[in-house]
Amino acid sequence: MTTLSAAKNRVYEVNVDPLLNDVPMIASDTIYAGAAVGESSSTGNARPLVAGDTFLGFAVATVTNTSTIGDYTVRVRQRGVVKLDVTGISADDDLGTAVYASDDDTFTTTSSSNTQIGKVVRWISGTTCMVYFEAANVRSI
Secondary structure, eight states: OOOOSSOOOOOOOOSOOTTEEEEEBOSSEEEOTTOEEEEOTTTOOEEEOBTTSEEEEEESSOEEEOSSTTSSEEEEEOEEEEEEEEETOOSGGGTTOEEEEEETTEEESOOTTOEEEEEEEEEEETTEEEEEEEOGGGSOO
16 A cells, blocks of 8 residues: 555535435335344345344335345434433343344344344343444444
8 A cells, every 4th residue: 555645635525414324225125114133244235223233223214126236225213312212221220231123023131143233331221222323334443
């Protein structure tokens, strides 16, 4: 690699919310608004999360790709706090507990082959809590 020896114009996206990202989708599927979105290990494209996927965020809107891989993108919120029902959460002392997804709408404290999406930041009641989440690609190094 060579360091710069002169100014270099770079192309930046403007007026883009850094918490949002548009990700190409797998073919012939629907990702619903509010769904946890995962990266398909076989195609590298977004799909409704399946246990073990890389977590990409939560879908902002419903998108149906009726065509081929990558013809449609889904906008995901990559970081934030979301209200979820999480199996295994039951009290204030669950703060900081890791939260995993086994599909696009099932959340648990059981890791096994599931995908970690975040941690409990506030317990509300029963299994309902607020979860801080981060997509894998925006997590700290």
